[in-house]
Amino acid sequence: MSSVQTYLQEHEERFVRELCDYVHFPSVSAQPSHAADTRACADWLLRHCREIGLEAELWATAGNPVLLARTRRTPGARRPHFLVYGHYDVQPPEPLELWHSPPFEARIVGRSLFARGASDNKGQHMSHLNAVEAYLRTGTELPCDLTFLIEGEEEVGSGNLAPFLKSHREELRCDAVVISDNGIPSLRHPGLTYGLRGIAALEVKIHGPARDLHSGLFGGSVENPAMALCQLLARLRDRHGRIAIPGLYDDVLPLSAYERKQLARVPFNATAYRKFVGVPELFGERGYTPLEQSTARPTLEINGLTSGYQGAGSKTIIPAWASAKLTLRLVPNQEPKKIAKLVTQHLKKICPPTVRLTVEPGHGGLPYLVSPTSKLAQASLRTLKESFGHEPVLVRSGGSIPIVADFKQILGADCLLLGLSLPDDNAHSPNEKFSLDAFAKGMKMSACLWPELSAAV
Numbered sequence: 470m471s472s473v474q475t476y477l478q479e480h481e482e483r484f485v486r487e488l489c490d491y492v493h494f495p496s497v498s499a500q501p502s503h504a505a506d507t508r509a510c511a512d513w514l515l516r517h518c519r520e521i522g523l524e525a526e527l528w529a530t531a532g533n534p535v536l537l538a539r540t541r542r543t544p545g546a547r548r549p550h551f552l553v554y555g556h557y558d559v560q561p562p563e564p565l566e567l568w569h570s571p572p573f574e575a576r577i578v579g580r581s582l583f584a585r586g587a588s589d590n591k592g593q594h595m596s597h598l599n600a601v602e603a604y605l606r607t608g609t610e611l612p613c614d615l616t617f618l619i620e621g622e623e624e625v626g627s628g629n630l631a632p633f634l635k636s637h638r639e640e641l642r643c644d645a646v647v648i649s650d651n652g653i654p655s656l657r658h659p660g661l662t663y664g665l666r667g668i669a670a671l672e673v674k675i676h677g678p679a680r681d682l683h684s685g686l687f688g689g690s691v692e693n694p695a696m697a698l699c700q701l702l703a704r705l706r707d708r709h710g711r712i713a714i715p716g717l718y719d720d721v722l723p724l725s726a727y728e729r730k731q732l733a734r735v736p737f738n739a740t741a742y743r744k745f746v747g748v749p750e751l752f753g754e755r756g757y758t759p760l761e762q763s764t765a766r767p768t769l770e771i772n773g774l775t776s777g778y779q780g781a782g783s784k785t786i787i788p789a790w791a792s793a794k795l796t797l798r799l800v801p802n803q804e805p806k807k808i809a810k811l812v813t814q815h816l817k818k819i820c821p822p823t824v825r826l827t828v829e830p831g832h833g834g835l836p837y838l839v840s841p842t843s844k845l846a847q848a849s850l851r852t853l854k855e856s857f858g859h860e861p862v863l864v865r866s867g868g869s870i871p872i873v874a875d876f877k878q879i880l881g882a883d884c885l886l887l888g889l890s891l892p893d894d895n896a897h898s899p900n901e902k903f904s905l906d907a908f909a910k911g912m913k914m915s916a917c918l919w920p921e922l923s924a925a926v
Contacts, residue, residue: 474913484595490513491514492586493573493575494557496510497562497624498623498624507533514619515536523601533620538619539614542614549614551613553647555597556621557619557621558622558623559589568900569900572585587902588902589894589901590623592889596908599915631879634875634876638880647885649889650886660862660863661862661886662865662886662887663886664837666764667805667833667837667869667874668834669799670796670832674827675791675825678789680789682787692823698774714811720802721802731863732758732863739751745892769796773793776790805834839883839884848922848924856916885922887914891907
């Protein structure tokens, strides 16, 4: 093992250069204009995996290809098998004017690497690939078999991955799935994320007159769809942050006293948090801390509002329609389709007869919870302490990784969420970055992880 860690240290500069090459690809899965770039990124990753000694191939899907890369198997041997998941697609970089440097040109400042995809998720899964390279290049035997599954559609809901898992179920069966696609509170507080929120997305549209109308000639006698939509949306949450949709909280699994105690160990400074997000005061559901509100309670958010004239100057109209994009973050044991149905039913009930309402459901993902006291979870915690040099914490994430529930349902495997991203890494925002110290510690963690997990199986 010492030779593996020495190799990682000696080759760290090259690993950073390779990460700079990787983030150069604008692999934006949400934008068809970047389809060729996304495929080129997958091809680069395929070559890289083969160069470091993995048996790798790209598998076609109805969308972007899935990469499978494996360590060489010993014929007839039954060894522990772990799956490492990641994604090579990235979020759109807009608004471009808020970036301090081009989003797909890596910029290193101190120990931070700025680029779209640096932390979400290219840098994180590259940490695992680099650790495996160190094993292979130093001739150090891995105590387990590893399969890397790196997809290109996570940022658009992973719609083609579940069918892929089903069609490759037998070869992908494993003892656990390791995922580094989330965050930790700080380098002094590495964490095992044992819970994720789910998600339910909808688009709500209010239809009014058959066309835009002159607001002076018709205003006062015809309902304004933009106003009607705003009034509807305002009724979905009370002023204390509780969602006002009947039945929405019926299936919520409450936080246990043990969980609240563990979450209280996570470092959190409300003043610093408020300043970081740039708001005059924090807001959230009464009876819960800001950390609990943002990781373990349901939420309803308006992601976008569209209606009427939005060009220069004014245009005095009653718009013909108005729309809003909504997402709800869900907690165990909420089910996305059921929640979307409850929201739709409530909106139809409170919609005035002066307009017509349509609701289009979007993507959804189940919440996830794994026991933090299992043998594999405890092995992960030991690894974190060894590689980061600090006592780890147990955390829940407010984000969603829909494919996590699919791994459990299709492969029957629990997921170990061992994130490397820091709170200020600006995932999904301008000036995304990745800490090179987290990158180095992530490589060390991955190298230490496989003996610990293998012994725990």
